[in-house]
Amino acid sequence: MSATAFTPDEMMTIAASRALTNDDVCFVGIGAPSAACNVARLTHAPDITLIYESGTIGTAPDVLPLSIGDGELCETAVTTVSVPEMFRYWLQGGRVSIGFLGAAQLDKFGNINTTVIGDYHHPKTRLPGGGGAPEIATSSGEIFITMKQTLRGMVEKIDFYTSFGHGDGGDHRERLGITTKGPTLLITDLAIWRPDPVSKEFTVFSLHPGVSREDVQKNCGWVVTFASTLEVTPEPTALELKTLRDLKARTQAAHEGAGKGVSSHG
């Protein structure tokens, strides 16, 4: 057990990485999931297959990509396929066991909004949109979600259903003819959540070290349900922390170092 201090963000990434196994074929969503997936690969799951939507299959980047199409993803991949092949054969074809997504807005049934804040046709804030997520959410065997908890991010009702989770809960997926499991795990900076087997509402089953129930509720826009026996997430090991910090340091150095070509027209 490490006595090293760690941040909530580091705990989130490491807890998320632990959910992945060596045998998984993981479709890595843009943003937060990328760090978790690569920490898993660099620690307990060296043979995990990481897929990014740019068509890179079985990639093993030394630094975290800034975009989902950085060159290193291609250079280290087992193979790189075209984007239509990616979505048709590999995702729609059922080859992906886990889709790992981030979220701008999330509700208690794992529905995700990354499209707009406000009305779609007259948005208050126009977000980037869904990209690959709408089909990742329904074609992957199951979905893991990771995000930092905020009152703006975790809301009772999302403004737009970019990616379908469990809809209104219960058997809503089955009723739409969706045969995959949908969201089965949510890892935040404060806790680990799983859907209730019947209602499908996300339920806290593990608090990160030093986090209270009140902390979780204060940073969540819906009334939080807690499991009857709450676990405490094991704190990061020295190896996990070192792996994550080294990865972040390499990433920062790489992205800053690339900036010299712009001075003439910045």
Add this chain to the structure above:
Amino acid sequence: MAQFLPLQQAVADNLNDGDTVAFEGFTHLIPHAAAHEAIRQGRRNLTLIRMTPDIVYDQMIGMGMADKAVFSYAGNPGVGLLRRLRDAVENSWPQPLAIEEHSHAAMANAYEAGASGLPLAVFRGYRGAGLAEVNPNIKSILCPFTGEKLAAVPALRPDVTFIHAQKANKRGDVLVEGIIGIQKEAVLAARRSVVTVEEVVDNFDDIHPNACILPRWTVTAISVVPGGAHPSYAHGYYDRDNAAYLQWDEIAADRDRFQAWMSDNVLNARPDDFADRVQNLRSKP
């Protein structure tokens, strides 16, 4: 049959006001030089198609060239939002922008349908997704064999597609390597196509037989523009200029700063300037 032309002429010959145009590239090989030439030529009333409209569509939209955008992810990749596109959607500045929004799976399938000569694309998608309720071009179709309900979207058929590629040979065949994205489909779906390349080589004799090649009779015009994908990258030639993407977030945040930047770096620049911009990003041998 591919004609080698200076970029100014290739754009002037192939892009007209009111066209439906795709400048494609999936993070990699984004045809910035061609888009900047289109901006200098002041084309108007365009329908811009792209899966991942990023900086270059932010620039075209901010310059008032587009009536409509068809897309599936409108972000500055790895950085955040597109501020000029947002200003157009949220505040109609400098003019209103209609949007037709899809998922990546839908756009990829729709390009493939266009390249295949089909009127529509059929795929398993949009289940429970809000886009199906706000985009009238997302419909469904029943499989006549199994009865399964599947998503259907119209094929994409651009008037003209622009892409950037690593190289052409002297005959005019084009090679795309690395993350090949949607470029082949976008070219084959279009009525005309313009390709900017890093260089022209004698032949492709040393190229792997399964490489992604667009034969010369699928390409309308080729222009040699070294660095023409900057600030995106050309695999094997130069790296992605991540700092430029980060800087764009600040430049595009302010209308005046945006216009000043466009004046300095696009309106008063030339295709040849791209070579200098990648000088410090060149891949190590």
